[in-house]
Each structure stands twice: as C-alpha cells, then as structure tokens.
Amino acid sequence: MSKQKKRVVVALSGGVDSSVAAYVLVKKGFDVIGVFMKNWHDESVTISKECPWLEDSYDAMLVCEKLKIPFQTVDLSKEYKERIVDYMFNEYKNGKTPNPDILCNREIKFDIFLKIAIGLDADYIATGHYARIKCKVENNKKVYSLHQGYDNEKDQSYFLCQLSQYQLSKSLFPIGELSKKQVREIANKEKLITAQKKDSQGLCFIGKVKLPDFLQQKLKPKKGRIIKISSSNKLFQQKKISSDELQDNSKPFDYNIKDGQEIGFHNGAHFYTIGQRKGLAVGGTKDPLYVIKTDIIQNIIYVGEGKNHPGLKRNVLFIKDENIHLTKGGKIFRKTKFQNLKARIRYRQPLQDVKLIYKDKGVYLLFEDKQSAIAQGQFAAWYYEDELIGSGVIS
Secondary structure, three states, X not given: OOOOOOEEEEEOOOOHHHHHHHHHHHHOOOEEEEEEEEOOOOHHHEOOOOOOHHHHHHHHHHHXXXXXXXXXXXXXXXXXXXXXHHHHHXXXXXXOOOOHHHHHHHHHHHHHHHHHHHHOOOOEEEOXXXXXXXXXXEOOEEEEEEEEOOOOOOOOHHXXXXXXXXXXXXXXXXXXXXXXXXXXXXXXXXXXXXXXXXXXXXXXXXXXXXXXXXXXXXXXXXXXXXXXXXXOXXXXXXXXXXXXXXXXXXXXXXXXXXXXXXXXXXXXXXXXXXXXXXOOOOOOOOOOEEEEEEEXXXXXXEEEEOOOOHHHEEEEEEEEHHHEEEOOOOOOOOOOEOOOEEEEOOOOOOOEEEEEEEOOOEEEEXXXXXXXXXXXXXXXXXXXXXXXXXXXXXX
C-alpha cells in the first residue's frame, strides 16, 4: 500500500483505541484527519458520567492537537435515530434481541461516516477496532477478508461481521496487530490524554443506558405474568439431534402456562430478552431466575432457576437465506455440511465448534456443545481459522 499522502479520516471516539489508531497512521506518513461523531442528544436515559459526549469530543480534539492533525465534529443524530434507535425499538417490540453495535458499524460508521470521509477526499476511513483486513488478488480482482485481531481478548471482528467488500476496501484498522497492553503503552509514551481512560461500555454512541427507561420512550408498560418452568420438565429430555429434526430444535421450547407456576408479574414482555437475570424483581428462589422465553402476544415471561437451566440451552439456530451475509460476497455455499468451522453468537464469547448445514432456504448452525441464551434477532458469526467468513440474524 502506498503511503504517499494517502488521506485517512479517523473516527475518534475520545477513547484510547481510536487515539492510538490516529497516532499509528500519522507515524506511517498518512494525511490524517480526526473526526468525532455526535450521534446522541438525549442524556435523560444515560447513566451519569458513563458517556459524557462533550468530554469525549474534547479529548478527541486534544489528541488531534497533540498529533498536529485537523479535527472536526459531525452530528449524525438524525441518521442514528432512523437507522439504529428506531430499529432497536422495533426489534424489542416484536420480542427480538437486537445488536445495535453491529448495525451501527454497518449503517453509520462504515456507511454515513464513510461517505462524509469521501467528501473530504479521503482514500480510507480508520477506526480503533481490534480486527484485521487482508487483501488477495483472485481472478484479477481484489478480494478482502476480515480477520480476528491479534489480541484475542479484545478481538472485535464480531462487531464488523456485516461489512461489505466495498466497506472493507475503504477501511483501515491500525491497531489490529497490537494488544491492548501495547496500545496503552503507546498512549502513555506519547502522553495522549486518553492513555488512562477507561474503555467505554454500553450502546454504540449512547453509552451505558438505563434500558427500561430507554425503551419506555416508545414502548408502554403492560402488566403480565411470570411463569416459572422447572428444570425437570419433560420438554428438556436429552436426545441426539438428527438432520431431520434441525427445524424443530432451532426454535425455543414451546412452553405454555400449564407447564409451570405463576410466581409474579412484569411490566411488559417486550422489555425482556432471553438470558436476562436483572429486573425480574422476584425473590424466594434458591438460585437467580433467568428469562428462558418471552411471549409477546400473550405478554408472558417464562423463567428458569439457575444459569444452567436447560431452558437456556440449545444446540441449533437457523438463519434465513435473506439474512445471511458472506464477507467475501456471493451466495451461501450449497454444500450440505462444512467442516472445521467455529462460531459465536455474542461478543467475547469463545469460539464454538459448529457445523453449517444448508437446508430449508437458509442455514442451520449445529453446535458441538449447547449454547446459552440463543435469541431471535441476535447475530451469529462463523469463522474458518481466524477469518470471519459469514454472519446472519438468528431467525
């Protein structure tokens, strides 16, 4: 890659990772511009001081001053609301579990922000993600692949699983080959103001939020019953899954009120997700209660006692054809099975052994070990060695 005055616009969050990403690019001789995105205005639902955007913007500006590069801010709150916040409300309303961070990358950082950067005559955009991009020439065409970051503990390839070939071709991840420890060391050595700043948590660009307060902006409370399902229920009898039973086993267990015991009430099934423990406000059990199913139509929450409750565990999930995204493009392979693949259904989950089986106008992911809290609307991503080759929304 030529480094002669190639222009890169860096998405600066005010954190240490994007700060060091900008530093690395400056050291490599790129023409670097720092841009801070403001995508959220309503601070009434954020937990105090968890995502103070004004402070973050100021820190990003100071980093740019230190690095002697231009700095500017852009307000994308309108686009963020339309593409991310409205999507979140709609998913929760329909009993699904959205992942706004993945959509934020696909729709905001690597789409809207990329267009802004191109308007600034940029050749690339860059972020502080712990991931790597590789490029090979196949049939006289450049093909880009997405790989895990060098630091397995911080790998963020999962959050980038929906990026297209075009988006990858225009993106740089300058710290993908570094560990978090090395990033901190560089920031300290260069006396960047973000060197000791804690990593941000919570929703992309919003921060750590009071989720019920956030959702109640549009979703109204609605009193409903909480039904406890015993772990000894006959629905949980162990059996080996055959290829003919994939469809049935890819769905949550089909509980009804008669299968359990009413133990309390909730404020709306749409406020809860599978695997959730907090917010149930029901006591008197030996182990904590976990949501094992939500019924939006009947407004019922089914719960089980203990994190190992069999109602939380499944081997199979299904992704419809139209929801499958292959990093290198093209259509899903029509082979019956794939070997030596691994997958994850959430960030920082250790990669799990899996087989992909194409059937029923989609793909089944059949895991070697049962997975906890598989929820409709989540993203599953699958890998071959360290390369993320595909992803999709769980049906």
